[in-house]
Amino acid sequence: MSAHDTPQQIQHDAAEGLEQILHRKEPLKPKERMAIPMQKMPTQDPQIRRDNMQEVAMGYFPEQAKLESMRCLQCKTAPCVKGCPVGIDIPGFLAAAAEGDFQRSIGIIKQSSLLPQVCGRVCPQETQCQEHCTVGKSLKDVNQAVSIGRVERYVADWEREHGVQAPSVKAPTGKRVAVVGSGPASITVAADVRREGHEVTMFEAFHKPGGVLLYGIPEFRLPKAIVQKEVESLQAMGVEIKTNFVIGRTRKLLDLMKKDGYDAIFIGTGAGLPKFMNIEGENLVGVFSANEYLTRSNLMRAYDRERADTPIFKSKKVAVLGGGNVAMDSARTAVRLGADEVHLVYRRTEVEMPARVEEVAHAKEEGVIFHILENAKRIQGNEYGLVTGMECVRYELGEPDASGRRRPVEIPNSEFMIEVDTVIVAIGNESNPLIRQTTPGLDVNKWGNITVNDDGKTSLPGVFAGGDIVLGAATVILAMGEGRRAAASINQMLSTN
Ligand SMILES: Cc1cc2nc3c(=O)[nH]c(=O)nc-3n(C[C@H](O)[C@H](O)[C@H](O)COP(=O)(O)OP(=O)(O)OC[C@H]3O[C@@H](n4cnc5c(N)ncnc54)[C@H](O)[C@@H]3O)c2cc1C
Ligand code: SF4
Known part of the structure; x- marks a missing residue:
């Protein structure tokens, strides 16, 4: 064979x-x-x-x-x-x-x-x-x-x-629930709450609903038509979706209850704030966060250079920093956008890579060049501020750290240069600070994630949260599980009010 x-x-x-x-x-x-x-x-x-x-x-x-x-x-x-x-x-x-x-x-x-x-x-x-x-x-x-x-x-x-039937919805209760965000946590809450007959409005900052399923995970792993179907199924149930609506800017979170008459709120705003390496050269033209790179490709169709409003420039040699799913998605997107070489730079070994094994295998099959036990030290640019190369350093594995994984240790004087015109930083995401900054009394932990009790309740009455905004960058199924739990307590609260 x-x-x-x-x-x-x-x-x-x-x-x-x-x-x-x-x-x-x-x-x-x-x-x-x-x-x-x-x-x-x-x-x-x-x-x-x-x-x-x-x-x-x-x-x-x-x-x-x-x-x-x-x-x-x-x-x-x-x-x-x-x-x-x-x-x-x-x-x-x-x-x-x-x-x-x-x-x-x-x-x-x-x-x-x-x-x-x-x-x-x-x-x-x-x-x-x-x-x-x-x-x-x-x-x-x-x-x-x-x-x-x-x-x-x-x-x-x-x-x-074979044709999916939209889930049945109970008779109207007269209760109204605002769901902030439209990723898997919010989709789950919207469906589970709407099923009980409550009115649901979903508020999404972007111009299309779906969260990371739409703008993060690329088409070649998750066709957008599938996400679209899930959204249409919500609409068929009677969920209203308001896009281009940034809670914290367009409307303050608590005004949804105080001024607009919602009885409960679910916050499922995810972890969309990219982390950077904080190394020299990260502001040069040609350095992207994975979020920007993937969003421009998935949501804004930047790969369609002839027709897209915001086409992406054609990279020849790309370096992606990181070893998770986001890094694999970025590297494989760069391959599809026509780069001649795509280098994936990760400071531990393949065993420690958080990406799914299948995605790593697919990236290799597609020609992504893996640099393990290496990391970026500095990004180099020319007089026009464009990226021209990246200085890397080699690592070896030392003693296990608190996580139980062997800690990568820099090998002195092992620096070397890679010639690249694009660097994509894919080393993780944090929660977006907007809602916590504009909502007094909403408790968060030291990483800025919203804190909730076992029922998904936040420190504010009637306000629930779940998904990446609570867990930090996690997974679709965990976000969905959190949504289920929060929806159950919202339904419970509304049934007794
Ligand atoms: C590139 C990439 C690849 C991934 N691959 C996998 C994978 O293979 N398997 C897996 O299980 N997980 C994967 N994940 C993680 C997974 O997608 C997330 O854990 C999951 O989507 C979190 O769901 P969520 O509903 O909490 O938030 P999100 O999906 O992040 O959705 C949050 C939504 O809220 C909106 N929003 C934010 N702030 C506001 C506001 N103030 N007002 C209104 N709307 C707002 C955002 O625009 C967004 O649409 C990946 C993540 C990324 C980025
Ligand atoms: S029941 Fe579960 S654990 Fe047992 S063989 Fe089937 S899939 Fe595997």
Whole structure:
């Protein structure tokens, strides 16, 4: 087989494998389930996808979804469920998928998760449900665990293709809830609160709703049409969405209750303030925060140089600083925007990289050059203020630090230069200070994240918060879980008021 298995080959192998199993009279024994090969995700050929924005992972074929689900041993203790932040009945939905009952399968997922099409694509399953999977543990390789996320994605896509009904909404209660932000935390709150018959208005600072799902995670990982569908589903339920509306500027947070008559507020404003390295040269032209770079590409379509209002200049040699998902997304976007060389510079080793394993593998396949145990020291510019190069320094791993990870230690006199015209800083995000600065009495912690109790309540009566604005930059599923929790307490509060 070639290094890149074609989708046709993958489907052919799966159909053959499934055929053999379906001919059996006896049910599969655990050993036989474990002997079913893990189903590979069909992907676009790396050489082709470097030049397009379309989704890289193409999704399972039906035969694969069934076969992969048959690998599940239906463990009584279901350790995978403990690894899922929203406690999806994983063996339940896999058993239904193994029988080919995709409708029942997605129904089981939706009891716990509102955004399975999104989570099936972007959740870090290898450090959540799949990390605990008995199959992966028995085969001594987490990458051989049951591919729970891929099956989730399959049944969620199946439902979309077969027509999703907007959730039913109870009779109007006369209560009104303002939801600030439109990322996964806010989408979840809006849906769960609206379902109870309360009126919901969502306020979004950008001109399009969706949060990081729209402006951060690129099209080639999460098609925007999927996010758009989720937003349309909210609108079909009767949620009103006001865009270009910055709470703290257009309207003060508490005025929503005092002047506009909302009974409760949810703050889901995320962690959109980029961190910088604070090194020489970071103000030169050609240095971007990952946020700006990705937003310009995803939301403003800067890659469309002929038609975009704010096209991005064509970089030849790009350096991306960082090792998380945001760094991988930036590097892979730079590849697609036509850079000749993209260097990813990370000061620890690949083992410590916080990015999903799949994203690292995809970045490598697409030609991103990895510089591990290296870091930027200074960015160099010319007389016009344009970036011309970056001075880096090499590191080695020292003793473990407080996080348990071995600390990177600079190797003296190991400096060297890389010639680049663009530097993208992707070393993390903090919470945006606007709401806390303009809302007296709203408690935050030392990092500026809003503090909440176990029910998602803030220090202000009637005001709830969740997602990255509470957790710091985290994940989609955690944001969604926080949204569920806050929505439950908003509904509880409104039912007793
Ligand atoms: C590039 C990138 C890649 C990522 N990849 C992954 C991944 O693969 N898997 C994963 O699980 N997670 C990933 N994440 C993290 C994940 O996207 C976030 O944890 C999640 O989106 C947080 O959701 P949220 O609802 O809290 O906020 P967000 O999605 O950040 O949404 C907040 C929204 O609030 C709006 N807003 C902010 N301030 C105001 C205001 N004052 N008034 C009105 N609106 C306001 C913002 O414009 C934004 O639309 C990634 C993040 C980034 C940036
Ligand atoms: S741990 Fe793995 S094998 Fe066991 S029920 Fe969960 S998915 Fe199935």
